[in-house]
Amino acid sequence: MPPELSELTEQISLTPFQAIGIPIALVGAVFLSLGAQFQHRGVGKVEAMHGDGTKSGLSLRQILHLLARPSWVLGSLMLALAVVFQLTALGFAPLIVVQPLGVVALVITAIVNARVSRIQLDRRAIRAIVLCVGGVGVFVTIAAVYAVEQEITQTQLLIVLGVLGLVTAGFGVAFALLRRTATAMFYIVGAGVLYGFVATLAKVVLNRILNGNLDWLTGVAVIALLASAVLGGYFVQTAYSVGSPDLVIAGLTVVDPLVAVLIGVIVLGEASLIPPVAAIAAVVVGVVAIFGVIQLAKHHPQTHR
Numbered sequence: 466m467p468p469e470l471s472e473l474t475e476q477i478s479l480t481p482f483q484a485i486g487i488p489i490a491l492v493g494a495v496f497l498s499l500g501a502q503f504q505h506r507g508v509g510k511v512e513a514m515h516g517d518g519t520k521s522g523l524s525l526r527q528i529l530h531l532l533a534r535p536s537w538v539l540g541s542l543m544l545a546l547a548v549v550f551q552l553t554a555l556g557f558a559p560l561i562v563v564q565p566l567g568v569v570a571l572v573i574t575a576i577v578n579a580r581v582s583r584i585q586l587d588r589r590a591i592r593a594i595v596l597c598v599g600g601v602g603v604f605v606t607i608a609a610v611y612a613v614e615q616e617i618t619q620t621q622l623l624i625v626l627g628v629l630g631l632v633t634a635g636f637g638v639a640f641a642l643l644r645r646t647a648t649a650m651f652y653i654v655g656a657g658v659l660y661g662f663v664a665t666l667a668k669v670v671l672n673r674i675l676n677g678n679l680d681w682l683t684g685v686a687v688i689a690l691l692a693s694a695v696l697g698g699y700f701v702q703t704a705y706s707v708g709s710p711d712l713v714i715a716g717l718t719v720v721d722p723l724v725a726v727l728i729g730v731i732v733l734g735e736a737s738l739i740p741p742v743a744a745i746a747a748v749v750v751g752v753v754a755i756f757g758v759i760q761l762a763k764h765h766p767q768t769h770r
Contacts, residue, residue: 486558487609490566493550498573498714500543502581504702505710507537512706531702552667556675559612560668560729561736564661565722568601568754574714582709589760596757597715601722603750608726611739617672622682624732625669626689629662633696649708650716652700657720659697664725666690669733712761719758723751 511530531537554563575594579586586594636655643651666686673683704713729735736744 483558483562483614484609486554486556486563487566489550489557490554490563491569493547493554494567494569495573496543496547496550497567498570498577500540500547501570501574501705501710501714502577503536503540503543505540505578505705505713506581507531507534507540508702508705510534510536528699528702551664552671555664555668556671559608559614559735560665560733561608561612561726562605564664564725564729565601565605565608565718567722568598568718571597571714571718574710578710589763593757593760594715596760597719597754598757600750600752600754600757601719604726604747604754607739607743607747607750608736611743612735613738614672615734615737616676616678617669617733619680619682621732622669622673622686625662625665625728626685628728629666629689629693632658632662633693636696649704649712652704652707653713653716654720656697656700656704656713657717658724659693659700660717660721661724661728663690663693663697664721665728665733666693668725668729715758715761719754723755726751 508531511527511534514530551563551567554566557563571594575586578584636658639651640647640655666689670683670686670690673679673686701713701717704716736747739747
């Protein structure tokens with residue numbers, strides 16, 4: 466066995482140091498859930514007071530009004546804390562382990578939103594949430610056993626940046642064409658994809674810093690990270706004005722990790738030692754989680770209001 470493969474084999478399953486990232490990520494998921502609820506409340510009030518009823522995306526005037534809403538500002542602070550905990554978790558554990566754990570936010574958001582909105586989730590909506598959480602939970606378990614972490618090269622970073630550029634251009638064109646007819650799922654998917662790249666770039670930057678690879682390309686990655694976070698944030702706020710907070714969180718906690726995991730597996734090589742059977746199982750439960758999001762979008766009581 467080549468020495469490189471031998472070293473990777475010894476790293477199968479998380480070390481105690483890496484496992485610290487799991488509880489840190491779970492705390493971040495709590496802040497994500499609460500932040501989403503408060504932001505949704507602020508966006509809803511601004512939309513009701515200053516919206517034109519077209520649901521075509523938040524205008525600059527509406528965004529400025531959001532800055533004056535205490536609930537939105539509080540939610541933003543909580544989301545900032547969620548980001549801090551997530552980045553800390555990424556400093557400990559592989560990307561494909563940390564990122565899917567955000568699904569815990571879906572459970573918290575669904576419960577809180579149901580009480581705040583005084584709605585009752587029916588069996589189909591509850592079943593959809595169970596599919597999301599169960600699918601992601603099994604996926605994280607598989608990833609925690611087989612994920613490996615390696616030094617990220619310049620070639621890998623260039624591939625990530627190139628794909629991000631193509632994806633951003635695609636969403637820009639789609640937004641220009643579909644702005645007045647797009648549903649909440651369009652904005653949710655857009656935000657989820659962009660946030661998936663944000664998490665990936667954050668992991669790449671942390672990895673390169675820890676390995677002493679500070680160069681111009683790392684600086685470009687930081688700029689791309691910030692730009693993607695801003696655009697993804699706009700999509701999230703618009704999604705709040707169209708859909709329920711637990712629908713938004715459901716989409717983000719599945720689409721975001723799905724994108725990050727795909728990049729982690731295909732580009733960063735974090736699943737290079739996963740056996741075929743486990744890989745197939747991971748794909749199956751990932752599909753189950755995605756199906757759960759689609760069902761939640763279809764059957765959530767607030768979707769039909």
